[in-house]
Amino acid sequence: MKFSSRLPIAVHTLLVIEVFKGQYKITSDFIAGSVGVNPVIIRNILIQLKTANLVEVAAGIGGATLKKSPQEITLLDIFHAVEADESLFHIHEHPNPDCLVGRNINSILYTHFDKIKKTVEQELNSITLQSLLEQVK
Amino acid sequence: MKFSSRLPIAVHTLLVIEVFKGQYKITSDFIAGSVGVNPVIIRNILIQLKTANLVEVAAGIGGATLKKSPQEITLLDIFHAVEADESLFHIHEHPNPDCLVGRNINSILYTHFDKIKKTVEQELNSITLQSLLEQVK
DNA sequence: AAATGTTGTAAGTATTGACATTACAATTAA
DNA sequence: TTAATTGTAATGTCAATACTTACAACATTT
Numbered sequence: 050m051k052f053s054s055r056l057p058i059a060v061h062t063l064l065v066i067e068v069f070k071g072q073y074k075i076t077s078d079f080i081a082g083s084v085g086v087n088p089v090i091i092r093n094i095l096i097q098l099k100t101a102n103l104v105e106v107a108a109g110i111g112g113a114t115l116k117k118s119p120q121e122i123t124l125l126d127i128f129h130a131v132e133a134d135e136s137l138f139h140i141h142e143h144p145n146p147d148c149l150v151g152r153n154i155n156s157i158l159y160t161h162f163d164k165i166k167k168t169v170e171q172e173l174n175s176i177t178l179q180s181l182l183e184q185v186k
Numbered sequence: 187m188k189f190s191s192r193l194p195i196a197v198h199t200l201l202v203i204e205v206f207k208g209q210y211k212i213t214s215d216f217i218a219g220s221v222g223v224n225p226v227i228i229r230n231i232l233i234q235l236k237t238a239n240l241v242e243v244a245a246g247i248g249g250a251t252l253k254k255s256p257q258e259i260t261l262l263d264i265f266h267a268v269e270a271d272e273s274l275f276h277i278h279e280h281p282n283p284d285c286l287v288g289r290n291i292n293s294i295l296y297t298h299f300d301k302i303k304k305t306v307e308q309e310l311n312s313i314t315l316q317s318l319l320e321q322v323k
Numbered sequence: 324a325a326a327t328g329t330t331g332t333a334a335g336t337a338t339t340g341a342c343a344t345t346a347c348a349a350t351t352a353a
Numbered sequence: 354t355t356a357a358t359t360g361t362a363a364t365g366t367c368a369a370t371a372c373t374t375a376c377a378a379c380a381t382t383t
Contacts, residue, residue: 057295060295061287076328078329083287084282085282089371089373095330096331107329107330107380109330110380111329142195142198144220145220148202150322151221157318157321161261168305168306172301181294185286191342213358213359214358224344226360229361232359244351244359246352246359247351247352327382329379331377332378337373340367341366341368343366343367345362346361348362
């Protein structure tokens with residue numbers, strides 16, 4: 050079980066946008082310099098954040114800005130924006146339907162895993178970008 | 187963010203051991219038939235479960251049995267047994283230490299992610315193998 | 324209108340991890 | 354000894370992730 054690195058990068062991106070707004074033009078190159086990855090990675094993440102209505106990106110001239118206030122953006126919003134795959138858990142497998150266990154395992158595990166997922170989402174939702182900003186300073 | 191399929195397979199394995207004990211000899215082949223994977227996968231997972239003191243495997247003659255009662259085994263025990271990588275979250279990255287955000291991002295995210303991890307572990311710990319057994323029947 | 328800087332996007336490569344498969348020595352009971 | 358099974362190594366395959374290069378589209382500035 051593991052988060053991809055997209056959530057951390059997206060959070061980092063949003064923090065940079067807000068911390069340095071006004072001072073610098075926040076281009077994908079600028080963000081990439083702080084995060085330490087290729088600018089294309091940042092552009093792709095910006096597209097996802099834009100689709101989720103969290104940021105605005107100026108095509109041509111360049112520069113990204115937040116579209117909501119930091120109080121209104123939670124880690125869950127960011128998580129949903131960049132982790133397209135909602136399936137958190139492997140329920141895959143091809144269990145044997147002729148076996149009592151194989152027949153039931155997936156629905157049983159799914160029930161429990163889904164509950165855990167909801168708990169995680171609840172926690173992510175309780176953390177705002179604003180609180181992270183305050184921790185940065 | 188995603189579980190590997192090792193936890194589901196390990197749970198499936200333990201359930202098969204307990205459900206069919208006495209009726210059949212529970213070999214890696216037998217378990218593999220119910221799970222729907224290669225027997226070697228099961229053997230490797232059995233080794234991990236054995237190391238965690240959850241099962242006993244008879245070398246040579248074959249057959250696996252539980253080493254604790256189903257009430258004493260929780261999903262967290264199984265999780266720890268098979269998910270060696272405890273790092274749940276990507277804190278990797280190489281953020282720029284010369285940037286205010288880059289300098290602080292990892293410790294901030296780590297704090298929050300660690301709290302979420304503890305919550306997940308708490309939930310996993312509340313689910314016993316016994317309760318899963320009851321759901322199978 | 325041209326030059327400049329940036330975004331949007333595609334394509335190719337590399338790396339990693341998970342899982343599958345084959346093979347065989349070691350082990351144990353019959 | 355024979356037969357069945359485990360323990361373990363080696364190899365192959367596949368998907369996901371990330372890195373990089375490249376360039377057309379776009380908007381501002383000159």
